[in-house]
Each structure stands twice: as structure tokens, then as C-alpha cells.
Amino acid sequence: MNRPLLARIDDDLDSREVAELCFLCSDVINRKQLEEIKCARDLFVKLEEKGFLNSTFLAELFRTTRRADLLNMLESDSREREETDACPAYLSEYRLMLYKIHEDLTDDKVETLKFLVNDQIAKRQLDKSSTALNVFAEMEKAGLISKDNVDKLHELMINTDNVPLAKTVKGYKDRLPPTGPGGGVNNHSAQQETMPSEDIDEFYSLTQNPRGCCVIISNEDFTGSKYRKRLGSKMDDENLSNLFKRFGFVPIIHTNLTADKITEMLKELSKRDFSKEDALVVCVLSHGERGIIIGTDGKEVKLDNLFDLFKNVPSLFGKPKLFFIQACQDEVPLTATQKTNQDEQSKETPSDSVFSDASCPSKDGDILIGMATVPYSKAYRHTEKGSIYIQVLCQELENAANSPKRDDILTVLTRVNRKVNNHFMIRNKQMPEPKYTLTKRLVLRFVELSGTVPTY
Structure with missing residues (x-):
């Protein structure tokens, strides 16, 4: 520097x-x-x-x-000057929470805090602690708090009569992975549960094993100087593939694809026979602009063109098709030529349409698109932990799978909207945008994966 x-x-x-x-x-x-x-x-x-x-x-x-x-x-x-890449850099949510508490505690409250922990921290260390940050550092040394355990901190905020800060700590606790009686991650629902018989008109059927494939397109390295490296993307890959594997899907990861390769790979995927699969999941993680994603060569791919590939696949009729898009959605000025081309494309009608029979399912039905952010906005990504949207999405899907309530995916995505919008690490608000034409409820549960599906 x-x-x-x-x-x-x-x-x-x-x-x-x-x-x-x-x-x-x-x-x-x-x-x-x-x-x-x-x-x-x-x-x-x-x-x-x-x-x-x-x-x-x-x-x-x-x-x-x-x-x-x-x-x-x-x-x-x-x-x-460096492109910020819409990411909150390297500071952890835990560290930022402690700093916020430090900012909001008065000197009197700091003295009360020291009094409440003086039976667990040496007096000489507390005497040298003039700020809340000093006290927190000593509490970390003593093992009283850590990024995975803030119970003591929550108790202290309650005992110092600071309701807003107690709520801040409680919010952080709620975002931690659930723990069992022994303090470990709660896996009780990872075992196959006996489910009540489902109304076939109310719920999508998920009985095949594997359920289908979860295709992840993850672009991290880009040519040229316009788009910088998407640090943290590998963590998104890992979180998504591990989670959907537990849901019974076979993860297929493609990294660093150009715009043409993205289109080519998904076209090939759309030609396969899905008759022995219950659903399809596609995740795209890249730079983006409004309505498009960016290949590693800096060229654009229209999202609608990608979604359309799977609307006319007979073996996917009536089956849920899930798309999760982690990319910014800033506005891109279009040239006159680009506008003309788009207008012409929008008027095209497939000549080989298979929907002449009114009894056939609508080609636009049974689709869920989870956008990391609304149009004209950025999608934030932590350079070590991965994208905020993907972090919250995976955590909330896991929480729902562990819960006996059997919440469907739309209920889960509503929680994702709320938690991303209020996320501690995002300075400027981010609001995800789910779009759907689902015709039934989709409930994702953990299963033991057996069998394979072809890779692409």
C-alpha cells in the first residue's frame, strides 16, 4: 500500500x-x-x-x-483504490457485535460489567480494563465467551438492564447452528423420520433416492480488470453441496465457466431424462448485473434464457425446479442495439411447443427462483465465510429440516428475507427476492443418499 x-x-x-x-x-x-x-x-x-x-x-x-x-x-x-466487490471484508459477525456493545455501553455499565465477572477473572486484569473491549478480551482469555458461545454475554446484558444489547446478542445466538444437550450440533433430524402420509395435491412428492442433482456453477476468477476475484465463493460451494447432499441430491460443481460454457452446460443438462428424479436444483454464484450473470470472460448471460431452458422439459413437468442466484443486480445501461435485440427475442414463440393440450401442465409452473437481492442492488459476500445470502439460506434450510414443524421452502425463504435484511454484517441493507410459480408445498428433509445421477 x-x-x-x-x-x-x-x-x-x-x-x-x-x-x-x-x-x-x-x-x-x-x-x-x-x-x-x-x-x-x-x-x-x-x-x-x-x-x-x-x-x-x-x-x-x-x-x-x-x-x-x-x-x-x-x-x-x-x-x-480497490473494488469493494460488495463484501464486508474480513471482520467476523461476532467481533462486530462485541464492538457494537462496546460503543453502546456507558462507563457506569462497564464498571457493572467488571463487577459481574470479578469472580471469574483476576482482579489485576480487570483493574487494567478501562473499556468494554478490554473486558471482552479478558473474558475470551478465560473462556467465558467465544464466537460459538455467547451465553455468558447474553446473561451479562440482561443483568446490566440493557434490553437492546441483550436483543443484539440474542439475535447473534439465534443465527448460530442449533446445539444438542451435549453442546454439539443437533443431528436428531438427520436420521430418517417417520413422516405422515402426504396429500399428493398439497405436497410435492420426494421419494426417489437420489432426489435429483444439485448443479452449482461457481465463478471465482475472472479475466480482465473489470471484475475482481470473488473471495469466499469456495465456502458457498461447500455449504450448498454439503446441505443438498443431505437432502438427497447429488451435488455437481462447475467452477470458473465462461458465458458460453454456462449456457452450453445448462443446455446439455436440460436434454437429460429426469423421469427417475423428483426435482432439480441449480445454483449460480458469480458477478452479475440486473437480469444477467457474468461469465469468467466478462461476458453476459441473461438469466431468463437460463430459466427458459428447463420450462419445456417433459420429464420435469409437475416437478419443482429450484434456482438460487447469488449475484449483484445493479442496473446496466443498454445500447440501442442491445435493446433492439432483446425486443426481437421477446417476440419469439417456440414453433415446437408441446402445450397444445390444455390438460398439460403449464411450462411456467413449478419454478422457484431465489435471488440474493432485488433489482438495482448489490449482494454482499464475506471474503472468508462466503455470501451472506447463501450463508443464511443454508442455515435456515438446515434449521427447517431439523424442526418437527415441516415448514415448506416458501416459509423458509421468508425467514431468509428477514434475516438477510437485518444481518449484522451488512452496512447497506440487502433484500433477497424469491419468485415462484410452485403449485404445491415443498418440504426438504434429510435423507441417506444412495445411488448416483449422471454428471455434466
Whole structure:
């Protein structure tokens, strides 16, 4: 990075602010090294050693600590300008939550906090703790709190009569994976449950094993300078493939496809015989603009063209076809030629339509499209944990599968909308957009996968 710029930033940060930055960086720099840091220059050196000294990470730090002036310095430095890629950088939700609590606690509340934990933390350590962040650091050392266990923190917020902060911690707890009596992940529903007989007019039938395939198109590396690398995409691949495998689908992952390869692969997929499968799942993870996704070559693919490939497949009639799209949906200015071409395409009618019989299912039926965001908006992605939408989607689908309530996928997606929109890590709001023509309820449960399906 630009050394004179870093020097100017160092001059503008006092010791208290440096301590706050150190706390926020404690997931990437170990505690002993943090204790050696006396000024911002020391912090920058440690971040550089760890490979985290970049303007994206620093911008997130300064946004969190509300130093808009330093953020403007970063953004105005043309030599180090980086595309933000609509991601909340490297700060964990847990760390950000602790910082928010620190901001909202008065000095009196900090003293109350210290009193409540003085039987579990050495007095000399508490005496040196002048801020809530210091207390939290000591609580972490003592094993009282961690990113996977904030029960003690929730209890403290209640005991300090801080209802809003107690709700903040409760919200974080609710997003953690469910735990069983022994503290581990609750797998009780991973075993096959005895299900009541289902009304075939009310529920989609899911009896085949495997249920079908879950095709994941994941673009991470792009040619040219317009689109930067989608860090965190591999975690999305892993989360989706692991989850849908537990639902009885065979995961098929395609990485780094050009625009033509995306279309070619999905065209080939649409030609297969789905008669022995219950459903189809397609996930596309890439950069995007309004109504399109981007291939690794920077070229565009219209989403509607991809969805249309599966509307005329006889062996998929009456079966749920699920599409999950993780991509930004910003507006793209169209040239006159592009507009003309689109208008002409919209008027085309397939000459080989198979829907002459009114008793046949509608080709537009039984489709669910889960968009990570509404039009004209960005879809945020954490560079280590993956996309916010995919994280929440997988967690809520898993929670529903573990629940005895048998919530259908539309109920789950409503929860996803709410939790993404209120997500702790997103500074600017993101609202997912499910679109559907489902004609029955779709309930996804865990099954033991057996058998295979052809790959493409």
C-alpha cells in the first residue's frame, strides 16, 4: 500500500482508537502480537505480515470505528483504490457485535460489567480494563465467551438492564447452528423420520433416492480488470453441496465457466431424462448485473434464457425446479442495439411447443427462483465465510429440516428475507427476492443418499 498514506493515517489515530482497531483485528493477529502494538504503524506491519494490509480491510475497519475522514482518504487515493466487490471484508459477525456493545455501553455499565465477572477473572486484569473491549478480551482469555458461545454475554446484558444489547446478542445466538444437550450440533433430524402420509395435491412428492442433482456453477476468477476475484465463493460451494447432499441430491460443481460454457452446460443438462428424479436444483454464484450473470470472460448471460431452458422439459413437468442466484443486480445501461435485440427475442414463440393440450401442465409452473437481492442492488459476500445470502439460506434450510414443524421452502425463504435484511454484517441493507410459480408445498428433509445421477 501507499506508505505516505499509511503514515498520514497513523498520525490521525490516537492510542484509544488503535486499541479498538487491535481488538477488531484479533481474529487475524494473535493476542501476544497485538499486545506488542503501540501505534497504528505497528498494526499495519502486523497486518502486512499476515497478508491483510489492503484498502478493503482497512476501509471496513474505519467504517466500523466511524472514521469517515480516514475512509475518504483511502477512497481518494487512486494508487490504492480497490473494488469493494460488495463484501464486508474480513471482520467476523461476532467481533462486530462485541464492538457494537462496546460503543453502546456507558462507563457506569462497564464498571457493572467488571463487577459481574470479578469472580471469574483476576482482579489485576480487570483493574487494567478501562473499556468494554478490554473486558471482552479478558473474558475470551478465560473462556467465558467465544464466537460459538455467547451465553455468558447474553446473561451479562440482561443483568446490566440493557434490553437492546441483550436483543443484539440474542439475535447473534439465534443465527448460530442449533446445539444438542451435549453442546454439539443437533443431528436428531438427520436420521430418517417417520413422516405422515402426504396429500399428493398439497405436497410435492420426494421419494426417489437420489432426489435429483444439485448443479452449482461457481465463478471465482475472472479475466480482465473489470471484475475482481470473488473471495469466499469456495465456502458457498461447500455449504450448498454439503446441505443438498443431505437432502438427497447429488451435488455437481462447475467452477470458473465462461458465458458460453454456462449456457452450453445448462443446455446439455436440460436434454437429460429426469423421469427417475423428483426435482432439480441449480445454483449460480458469480458477478452479475440486473437480469444477467457474468461469465469468467466478462461476458453476459441473461438469466431468463437460463430459466427458459428447463420450462419445456417433459420429464420435469409437475416437478419443482429450484434456482438460487447469488449475484449483484445493479442496473446496466443498454445500447440501442442491445435493446433492439432483446425486443426481437421477446417476440419469439417456440414453433415446437408441446402445450397444445390444455390438460398439460403449464411450462411456467413449478419454478422457484431465489435471488440474493432485488433489482438495482448489490449482494454482499464475506471474503472468508462466503455470501451472506447463501450463508443464511443454508442455515435456515438446515434449521427447517431439523424442526418437527415441516415448514415448506416458501416459509423458509421468508425467514431468509428477514434475516438477510437485518444481518449484522451488512452496512447497506440487502433484500433477497424469491419468485415462484410452485403449485404445491415443498418440504426438504434429510435423507441417506444412495445411488448416483449422471454428471455434466
